[in-house]
Amino acid sequence: MLTKEQIAKRIAKEVKNGQYINLGIGIPTLVANYIPKDLDVVLQSENGLLGIGPFPTADKVDPDLINAGKQTITMVPGSALFNSAESFAMIRGGHVHLTILGAMEVSENGDIANWKIPGKMVKGMGGAMDLVASAKNIIVAMQHCSKDGQSKLLPECSLPITGIRCVKKIVSDLAVLEVSPEGGFILKERAPGVSVEEIQAKTGGKLIIEGEIPEMTFE
């Protein structure tokens, strides 16, 4: 089983030179730490910045410079600042190449649920619905099962949906999977030491296994 850092590290392999990328809160934020240094990519923060840099040193903390998770950040050289309408214009307009976000559930046709648990506190969807409705490529970072062992990769989402038919790829603590346009999770890679049988047992939705499934690598 992968740690959160390993999930982030595996997702970083999906990043391509020249991409504009939006990273969600949680594991997706960690992906920034593992993007190869020889790639030129730009990270978008939906509160109005292209060019997120590392967290500041204590003497450089600026309350007027935060990311969408309200963490203090810095800007890389060549950054651009803009308002929230402009920010979502670039998201909705399809200019952001890759969105990486967390999920509570994903269905075998690519629906995602990640904003609400009925009966518990509802915090709001933030920018997630806009992002999943428009991004060209969506990769989900998630745990394969809930804490009580229930699969989060399902035939249909049981929680309120954030977006329909939008997830292209999933990196869980057990596997890398692609969502088939015809429906179903196509198993692409196994986490080190995890068997196809275990992944099958822990996947609620239709799992498509074609040929030999390799163990994932991180470099």
Added chain:
Amino acid sequence: MINKTVKNAMEAVADIPGNCMLMMGGFGLSGIPENCIQALLAKNISGLTIVSNNAGVDDFGIGLLLKKRMVKKMISSYVGENAEFERQLLSGELEVDLIPQGTLAERVRAGGAGIPAFFTPAGVGTEVAEGKEIREFEGKLYLMERWLRADFSIVKAWKGDTSGNLIFKGTARNFNPMMAAAGKICIAEVEELVQPGELDPNQIHTPGIYVQRIFQGENYEKRIEQRTVTQ
């Protein structure tokens, strides 16, 4: 140039009545109108509907207005991390309309730009779409969303001149420029108020036409929600 200067926050918010619709700029606690929030707290009004991306925290920002029970309804995209908010919501004292963040920004922009409705893909197939017109364009489904306008909008800028031209700093810009345009009366509080001609016209983010009142704020706390540093 038209002089829009008022003396301070108290004078700026003096005629804001209860039961009206207010917009307030800011993302989290960044770029919120701290002085006007304090001035509103000193007024004996309630029943406010507030459009703001977030609802502050328990003891700062809009959270202070919630605590004093001045707010009837919040229109926001994300309202997490606020215990008093949660209590009022669960007990039915507070109404909340949760809106996808990009839709919220565009509804406010549309309000200021005179566009009564537009179509967006955000929320198709979700509970956000309930009761809304859905149309297909070029093979993809979109929801109709309506503009948002307010009786008053309150924004916070870095610099402004007496005619209402505004410049924002960093990510404190966020919802402020669209809200300036979407309020019948826009109140701008700024960290530094200068005379016309002192700001470079090439650098203005919000032209003064949208701003009716402006003053130089004081004692900005600029509280940080998640202080994150590298060693």
